[in-house]
Amino acid sequence: MKPVAFDYARPRTIADALELLDARPGAKILAGGQTLGPMLNLRLVQPELLIDITRITDLITVTETDDGVAIGACVTHASIEDGAIGGIASGHLDQVAAGIAYRAVRTRGTIGGSLTHADPAADWFAALLAFGAELEIAGTTGTRRIALDDFVKGAMETDLGPDELVTAVHIRKCGREARHGYHKICRKTGEFAEAIGAVTVEEKTGRFRLVAAGGSHAPVVFTDPSSLFRTADPLDVRSFDVDMTAAALRDAGMNADDYDLRLRAVAMQRAVKEAAQR
Amino acid sequence: MKKQGVGARLVRKEDDRYMRGRGQFVGDIRRAGMKDVAFLRSPVAHARITSINIPEDIQANVVTAADMASVKPITAVTSLPGFKPSNQSILAEGKVRHVGEMIALCIAPTRAEAEDLVARVEVDFEDLPPVHDMLQAREKDSPLIHEGWSDNIFLETLVDYDMADAEREAAVKVSREFSTARQCMSPIEGRGAIAEWDHRLEQLTLHTSTQMPHIVRSGLAECLGLDHGSIRVVAPDVGGGFGYKGILLPEEVCLAWAAMQFGHPVRWLEDRRENLTASANCREHHYVMTAYADKDGKLLGIDAEATVDSGAYSSYPFAACLEAAQVASILPGVYDFPHYRCHTFSAATNKPPILPYRGVARTGVCFAMELMIDAVARELQLEPTDVRLKNLVRPEQMPFDNITHKHFDSGDYPEALRQAIKAIDLKAVRKRQKKGETDGRLLGVGFAMYCEQAAHGTSVYAGWGIPMVPGHEQANARLTPDGGLELRIGAHSHGQGLETTLSQVGHEVLGIPHEKIKVVHGDTAYTPYSTGTWGSRCMVMSGGAVAEACDQLASRARGIAAKMLQCKPGEITLKDGRAHGPSGELSIEEVAHVWYRRPQDLPEDVDPAGLEVTSGYKPERDTGTFSYAAHAVTVAVDPETGEVEILDYVIVEDGGVLVNPMIVDGQIYGGAAQGIGTALYEEMIFDSEAQPLASTLSDYLLPGPTEVPSIRVFHMETPSPYTRFGVKGIGEGGAIAPPAAITNAINDALKNLGAELAVSPVTPRRIVEAIAAVRRSDAA
Structure with missing residues (x-):
């Protein structure tokens, strides 16, 4: 598959890029093109103009x-x-x-x-x-x-x-005591994730953000550990409950099947484990 | 001189151009006035075409079936009783039978513009009920794919070797249902062709990415109504074939017709989307199997019903029953047991035709048989390798005619297994399993064995009666005036390294340094007829033909040398590229020089036949060589996520005498990588509307460098008694056993949980769901 014919512009400033975007309703922004490229080839997008913003100095610093x-x-x-x-x-x-x-x-x-x-x-x-x-x-x-x-x-x-x-x-910038964990489950190296767990825990401030993502469902962010852990300590991996978490994901509106929900919960558990070990 | 003949680990000659990016593939070829083609393909699986509306301004650049009335459809029939032939129209006529079937050809200066034309053609369909599943296709009330057929079965076969006896005698009976996913072959280079008409030669030239130029020529001649002499087919460098390029594609016929019609060269390069959704389908098998055994695990019989999803059409030249009909004859594999029944169905569905893929039918068969052996072992609480050792054909039985009359030429199957057990260190794995893994993963070890009939010839294929039956393979050998050697073969090399291995054979016979030997292949104008490169046949067949032609060339050279050295031809010996006589010696170069450049130095009674020979070859028996191997693998399975890591992979392989062991290693690594794809990743899913759900490589997963482990290969070498040098075909084996070995290892890891997988690929989801199903049934 090859893209439809389109114009191409490479502005040098943000203002120029915005002007083009405003002037040409059929325009589309091109950055790295790693998703847009295949979408163009499959003709899933058929823009009149591609505005390449990768040479705008402010955007690459x-x-x-x-x-x-x-x-x-x-x-x-x-x-x-x-x-x-x-x-x-x-x-x-x-x-x-x-x-x-x-x-x-x-x-x-x-x-x-x-x-x-x-x-x-x-x-x-x-x-x-x-x-x-x-x-x-x-x-x-x-x-x-x-x-x-x-x-x-x-x-x-x-x-x-x-x-x-x-x-x-x-x-x-997080405090020095902040802990981060990230765990991705994918079928093979380089593929998009089936499930991702990502967590930030700042014990001093009590800040807690645990993300379930991956697959095709909108991500869910938990800021309260109580629906996921059996104890109050968000770094106590052993008290992280995969089944409770899967249920919490469903309650949060993630419309996925049991396997997908559990896989996200496992990814979250492993992210928490990584954070706890840091 | 360093060893260059049979057995030398020479670096491949062709790699110089490949590794420098200088290979010349169809996509690299340019022709003056050439235009690009894009095909309008069916978006639906089963429908009647009620109208095709082409805007007036582009009508001259769009072709439909109505324009091609003089072109015959592709029909690949067999003489097997009951076979129902299908007509595969070049462009769909009246009806489409799978998503991706071609409806119109659009021509423009570039592919992008040709796709613009495609987008402007409107087709109206009257939907028909699609058949997306082979078992659904077999049901009595299933919609029919082909009008006029009584059911959807291309071919049904049944063999029964006193199965009832086994049922009476057996102590245990183990039944299973197995299936292997539909896959897509994924050579790096897709298909592609350039067609042009040469007015001077009155000849159509088709450059095409094919494994079998001469067969493509025959197919084109039949469809287009041209003489063979009016067609030249050239296969330039080909970026992987694996069977996908062993098929005459309707695209090739369509392009050839368009070149004649439009009067300028036309090109079509398959893109990955076409490759995945419209064409390169393979592998989809389903088995219902029962094994009968005594209490020690000795098999008494196997009873199987096998269905292969053949897709909508019978492809040229191998026909729609290639897989299922072979299943019946090769399912017993490397084992010796007394009773056998196999009932096979080649079912037509609304999917692209199933095409031969490396290890044709064998990969599915090995999966079913080897999983069954492990199931029997688990039932009897025996070590699976012990059950195998009890049932393998033994070396003292060789050559061995098995229950389906396959003639195993040579080998020591138990020894291969024993070596694999030792290499994978089964004892240590069992010990580690008992201890358990600290990370909660489960360790498993699995084995699989197969034997691989290769280079089988006339006696095998004549019985099938397909459009192509291999006979004597031919090669042409020519000494050049400077003492070099040109070898011409009608097969084609696209990864097999034939430019190197055939040079090694030429060197072995004539002693000419391999640098001075050139292998010419892939062009019907330059090479003798051949059915091409498939079935792991070229080292045996083209290798044998080259040796034969070189033998005769040696004899001619001895005759001329004898005249020059004033002795009898019988007194001349050829060694290291020199002719030695009783009173002197000459180099082959000198012999060639005198023959071509200074004939005045030769007497009048010299043999006029000269230094060019075309000769043919068949092994002493053409029932095929049988390479075999034992694969052993250890895996770690994460029961929470279903992730599988291959920890160790061992292959003990016997391919007879290896002409170039380094090339054989490469074939095994590449094949095993594809087998790992079959085992764990590759799956072309069709929904209930028979829509393919993977249209890019982000949906159709192929193993990459990080998914393929370092495989440890060990060679045994039992020569074939029937072939020149004792070689056996070896090209496909690597792809046969991995799905079985890996699935057996996963099942070994899961055995304490009571979960068992019987479907390939074994995906994380399937593993987790199998474990969950056991938990649910335990809870209930």
């Missing part, structure tokens, strides 16, 4: 902020794997990046592109929900910041408007 880092939307998985975000959270996110697909995909695929596509089986989605990341979005009428939790409206559904562009991902 990582900047330190007061409380963490801002990662440009077009920073690639590979550069994060290679240390571009300065080993935030003891390199936990670097490792998540290293587990995405294959190196060839990571070399082109971008963090903003992945989040914008909002595939629940994608790694960034789960990992950054556990971090409580925020997105910066630019539109023709100005910029806004939104929590990833609110950005995600469902599987492949987001809050992004047709004339908007994700420009950066903001990650708050």
Whole structure:
């Protein structure tokens, strides 16, 4: 399969990109193209114009902020794997990046592109929900910041408007005692996940975020451990209850079968175990 | 000189161009004025076409069946009694019978533009009830795939060797139902072809990615009504075949017709979506089996009903019953037991035709038989390897005619198993199993054995009466004026390394350095007729033919050398590329030089036949060589997630005399990787509308480098008594046993939980659900 004919533009600034997006209703943003490319080839999308944003300097830089880092939307998985975000959270996110697909995909695929596509089986989605990341979005009428939790409206559904562009991902620096865990279950190396568990626990502040993702169902974020653990301690792996968690996922609206629910619960259990061992 | 003949581990000659990216595949070929083709394919599995609406401005670039009335459909019949032939129209006529069936051909300067045309053609369908499942197809009230048929069965066969006796005598009876998923063959290069008409030669030339150029030529001639002489088929470099390219595709016929009609070259390159959803289907078997044994595990008989989902059409040249009919004759495998019954059905469904895939029928058969052996062992609480050792054909029985009259030529099957047991260290695995794993995973060990009939010829295929019966294989050998050797074969090399191994054979006979030997293949204009590359036949057949032609060439060269050295031909010996006579010696180069360039130096009575020979070969018996192997594997199964890790994989293999052991290792690794795909990953699911549910490689999982372990291969070497050099066909075996060995290992791991898998691929979901089912039934 080959794409339909389309125009191609490569603006150098965010403003230029937004202008094109506004002027051409049939336009589509192209970042790393690792999902859009196949979709074009299968003619699932038939845009009139592709706006390639990977040469916009602001989008490919990582900047330190007061409380963490801002990662440009077009920073690639590979550069994060290679240390571009300065080993935030003891390199936990670097490792998540290293587990995405294959190196060839990571070399082109971008963090903003992945989040914008909002595939629940994608790694960034789960990992950054556990971090409580925020997105910066630019539109023709100005910029806004939104929590990833609110950005995600469902599987492949987001809050992004047709004339908007994700420009950066903001990650708050966690305290030194913060613990992170990430566990992905997939059929083979490089495939999209069947199930993902991702967790952040900050004992001092009592902050707890445990994410169930993977497959085709919208992810679920738990901020209260009580429906998942038999004891109050969110780092006590032995008290994590897979059956209770599977039930909690169903209660949270995850419309999956027993196998899928349990697999997510197991992934969550293993993420918690990893966090506890750190 | 370093050893270069039979047995040398030479680096493959062809790898130089492949590893540098210089191979020339169909997709690399350009022709002036060439246009691209895209096919409009059926989106539905079973429907009548009520109308095809082509916008007026593109009518000149769109072809439908109505335009091709003079072209005959592909019909691959067999002479087996009761076989029902199907007509596979080149473009669908009136009705479509599977998703992906071609309805129209669209021509444009580029593939993208051709796809634009496809999108503008509108087809109206009147839906018919689809048949998505082979067992559904067998039901009495099933919708019929082909009008005029009484049922959906291409062929039904039954053999019964006194099965009732086993039922009376047996101490135990173990019954199981097994099935193997429909798969898609996934060569890196898909199919593809360029067709053009040469006005000077009045000849159609088809460059096509095929394993069998001469058979494609015959098929094209029959469909298009052309003389063979008006067609030249060229197979350039081919990026993997595995059986998928051993088929005449309707696309090839359609393209050839279009080239003649439009007057310019036309090209079609299959993309992965077409490959997955429309064409490369294989493997789907279903078995209901009962084993009868005494209390020590000695088999008394096997009773089986086997169904193969043959898909909608009978493919050319192997026909729709290739798999099921073989199942009946090869199900007993490497075992010797007295009673056997096998009832087979080749069922037509609304799916693409089932095509031969590496290890044709054997992979399914091995899965069923080897899982059955383990089931018997579990029933009797015996070690599965002990049950195998009790039932294997023994070396002193060789050559052995088994219950279905297969003639096993040579080998020591029990020894292969004993070596595998030792290599995998069964004792240590059992000890570790008792101790348990600290991470909660379950350890299992599994074995599987098979024997693989290869290079079988006239006597086997004549009985089937398919459009193609292999006879004597031919090769042409020509000394060049500078003392080099050109070998021409009608088969084709696409991963088998024949450019290297046949050079080794040429070197073995003539002593010419292998660097100076060139193997020419894959072009009907340059090579003698051959049924092509399939059935692990080329090392035996083309190798034998090359040796035969080189023998005769040696004799011709001795004749000329004798004239030059003034002695009798019988006094000349050829050694290391030199002709030695009683009073002197000459190099082959000098002999060639004088014959071609200085004939004035030869006497008038020299043999005029010259230094070019075409000769043919058949083994002393053409019932096939039988390679065999024992596979052993240890796995760790995660009962929570169903994930399987292969911890160790051992193959003990006997392929007779190996012409190039390094190439054989490569064949085994590659085959085993495909077998691991069959075991754990590959599955083309069709829904109840017979829609294929995997259209990209993110849905159709293939094993990659991280899923294939380092496999330890051990060789035994029992020469075939019937072939030149004692070689046996070896190309397919690697792909046969892994599904059985791995599933047996998984079942071994799960045996204390009481769960057992009988469906391939063994996916994580199937494992977890099997465990859950046992828990549910225990709770109830």
